[in-house]
Amino acid sequence: MNKKYRISSGTIMVFILILVLLVGCKGGKTPPQEEIPVRPPEDNAEILKDIKQAEKIFQALPSPIESAMLVKSAGGRFDESLLNPVGNVNTYVTNKSMALNLGAYTCDLSFASLYEQTQLIIDYMNAAKKMAEGLSILDAIDQETIDDLEENINNSEYIMDVVSETFLNSNSYLEDNGQPAVAAMVLVGGWVEGLYISTQLVDMNEFNGNKLVSRIIDQKLSIDILINLLSKSKGNPAVDELLTQVAKLKIVFDKIKLETSPVRPEYNQTTNTTVLRSEVKTDMTPAVFKELAATVTEIRNSFVK
Amino acid sequence: MRIFKIIPIIALLIVVTSVMVNGQCKAFAKKECLPELENYTHDGNYHAAVLVEGEEAELYKTFYSDMEYRIAIVGDEKLPVIEFRILDTNKNVLYSNKDKDFAKTWDFKLEASQQLKLVIKVSSFNQPGDTPSSGCVAIMFGFKLKK
Numbered sequence: 001m002n003k004k005y006r007i008s009s010g011t012i013m014v015f016i017l018i019l020v021l022l023v024g025c026k027g028g029k030t031p032p033q034e035e036i037p038v039r040p041p042e043d044n045a046e047i048l049k050d051i052k053q054a055e056k057i058f059q060a061l062p063s064p065i066e067s068a069m070l071v072k073s074a075g076g077r078f079d080e081s082l083l084n085p086v087g088n089v090n091t092y093v094t095n096k097s098m099a100l101n102l103g104a105y106t107c108d109l110s111f112a113s114l115y116e117q118t119q120l121i122i123d124y125m126n127a128a129k130k131m132a133e134g135l136s137i138l139d140a141i142d143q144e145t146i147d148d149l150e151e152n153i154n155n156s157e158y159i160m161d162v163v164s165e166t167f168l169n170s171n172s173y174l175e176d177n178g179q180p181a182v183a184a185m186v187l188v189g190g191w192v193e194g195l196y197i198s199t200q201l202v203d204m205n206e207f208n209g210n211k212l213v214s215r216i217i218d219q220k221l222s223i224d225i226l227i228n229l230l231s232k233s234k235g236n237p238a239v240d241e242l243l244t245q246v247a248k249l250k251i252v253f254d255k256i257k258l259e260t261s262p263v264r265p266e267y268n269q270t271t272n273t274t275v276l277r278s279e280v281k282t283d284m285t286p287a288v289f290k291e292l293a294a295t296v297t298e299i300r301n302s303f304v305k
Numbered sequence: 306m307r308i309f310k311i312i313p314i315i316a317l318l319i320v321v322t323s324v325m326v327n328g329q330c331k332a333f334a335k336k337e338c339l340p341e342l343e344n345y346t347h348d349g350n351y352h353a354a355v356l357v358e359g360e361e362a363e364l365y366k367t368f369y370s371d372m373e374y375r376i377a378i379v380g381d382e383k384l385p386v387i388e389f390r391i392l393d394t395n396k397n398v399l400y401s402n403k404d405k406d407f408a409k410t411w412d413f414k415l416e417a418s419q420q421l422k423l424v425i426k427v428s429s430f431n432q433p434g435d436t437p438s439s440g441c442v443a444i445m446f447g448f449k450l451k452k
Contacts, residue, residue, distance in 0.1 A: 056354050060366035063348040071369040167349030172331040197342040218418040263393045271410045280417035
């Protein structure tokens, strides 16, 4: 090799050090006088133009924790047979199945927590841990978390905080590490699990005026959010499959009537809370409900099989 | 040939370092935004990004009539104040934190479930010739059952 083109390991180490320092400083709390301008001042108009084009849009599906809370608040009972059995954990080997079931198990874990099913809480936390580890999510749920859960198993508030934090650890890891498709699949898995459990809990003999049915109708408001969330990763084969399945669900949701009057905000100074007043008109026939339940069951079963 | 042995090490270092940088928004969200939810249960979702002065972001979410909600939106201290507005599906503004001295949180409940849109904007103190500053902005939702 010609000596002129040789790069010594010392040069490479200096390069690495500079690189680490430069990248590591981004976003840090550097005092203003030490900040290095990234572009000359005359480029500001161009920067601002880029900013405008790079507008960020978040699609926020109800989390598995919120889904479980909605079912409980609507009077849904706890039925262990509706949860995805923890014995299935070893059958999930693809990123797609592990992501969907991380969402599903987190939803099941939230149910177990809200209904104070102490042994199930530990079992489902371990199942969620296994899915997170399979997706190489670092430190989402460590052994210390499981040990703390066991010690505080009768403190439901503490348990919900732990479930919330572990879910935050998982989805923030995926988002921050450039895996939005996997992060979206986790959310979809949790949302479908919550919808499946709620549809299964509806007693058809008490269909009219059923609060749980109202919460299921409300999910129509999230179907476009779900599609937009997945569409951001269109072209990913696993996401494309999910979009096909979700499209079937949208066809059924489109048969449900849901109309709300204009919203009137009312601020209560004493409680420092705003009440968003509006009226809603909904209509879902038992036949459409059965079609919805069947479609959700088909999709959910394809996730947990 | 030595260079070929070192290239994977450099690549690994770049990956590890960029993970550290991105992870700063997660740490920021947990340290600065999560405490703003106080006695509301955090839904566990993560919405945070590095925004630049003058930049806007939008968020769509369904809120349910059974719950009381708190929205917390916090920006890095290097950034100017964060403005946020809540709009219904007809684009009517239901709340603007500009009217509340740029409060970081908003508490509300609903008579009927709604899909709402949040518009978040990093204000701009930028003068011609200045370089816009950037930093993490975190959005978190807390809920509790309606009393």
